[in-house]
Amino acid sequence: MKKTAIKLSLLLALSGLFLQPVSAQTKAEIFDEKTPITWLGMDFSQMKFIGSEEAYRKELINAEFVGKYIxxxxxxxxxxxKKYNPARAVHRTSVAFAMNVTEKxxxxxxxNFFDTxxxxxxSLTEKDIDTIIKNYDFLGNKGIGMMLIVEGMDKGRAQGGAWIxxxxxxxxxxxYTVFRTGxxxxxxxxxxxxxxxxVILDDFGSDFERFKKY
Known part of the structure; x- marks a missing residue:
């Protein structure tokens, strides 16, 4: 009887181990250079070309932007x-790639991408970025993912802006998310x-220690 009770207790303990939920990732792990990170690419779903459509018309139309330039x-x-290096931005020797997540x-x-x-x-906020991510399909990938959510491309400013x-x-x-320009x-x-x-990625990498504190 005692042996049966002991076996039952062991089985329950082991099943409890297997049923424990997977621990969530944390912001601190972004800045822990031992933690793997996956580069997901650039999301252009929120992007606007600032300025009249005529200002860009000689160079592209909406369909060309999606099918050709992205x-x-x-x-x-x-x-x-060497130039387009997300690993350098997060002080890693390498990152995994899963750009099919944003490609989809x-x-x-x-x-229409044009906005005058x-x-x-x-104009996005951190809350907006939260909502975007809640509706994402990460195609079965796990762990920490990193992407640029591109918000603006402004010919007048000669700048692009994106949320890392x-x-x-x-x-x-x-x-963690922060808006930067290049x-x-x-x-x-x-x-x-x-x-x-x-430029945006390298700028983040240069300020890596400072971002770690906020």
């Missing part, structure tokens, strides 16, 4: 890893608007 910019992270979002975009109100270059966002992909929660420059539409993204 994939080109994403591809820079694969073709030019971008490929479905059909909206310069105040809309940055870290998420717990399992819980669909934002661990200057645009270069010849041709593709190169001109490709420039802000590595």
């Amino acid at each position: 994939p080109l910019w994403e591809n820079f992270f694969l073709k030019e890893p 979002v971008n490929a479905a975009l059909t909206k 109100n310069p105040d809309h270059f940055k 966002t870290f998420v717990d992909m399992d819980k669909k929660t934002v661990l 200057n645009s420059r270069g010849f041709g539409f593709r190169n001109y608007w490709a420039h802000p993204w590595p």
Whole structure:
């Protein structure tokens, strides 16, 4: 009888171990260089071209932006890893890649990207970013994900603006997000608007220790 009770107790204890919920990721782990991070790419679902459509019309239309330019910019992270380097931004030697997460979002975009109100270059809040992430499909990926949620591309400012966002992909929660800008420059539409993204990432990397405190 005693042996049976002991066996039952052991079984219950072991089952309790297996039933324990997976622990959530934390903000502190973003800044712990031993914690793996997955680069998810750039989300353009919130993006606006600031200025009249006519100001950009010679260079693109909405369909070209989705079908041509977004994939080109994403591809820079694969073709030019020394310059487009999310691992450097988070002080890692490497990060995993799962850019199909944002590729799925971008490929479905059909909206008008043009906005004449310069105040809309940055109009999202951290609460808005929370809502975006709650509705995300992370395609089964786990752990900490990192992405740029691009908000504005302004020809007048010669800047692109994006939210560097870290998420717990399992819980669909934002661990940390901050808006940063990068200057645009270069010849041709593709190169001109490709420039802000590595600038934003490197800027975050330069301020890594400062962001760690907030």
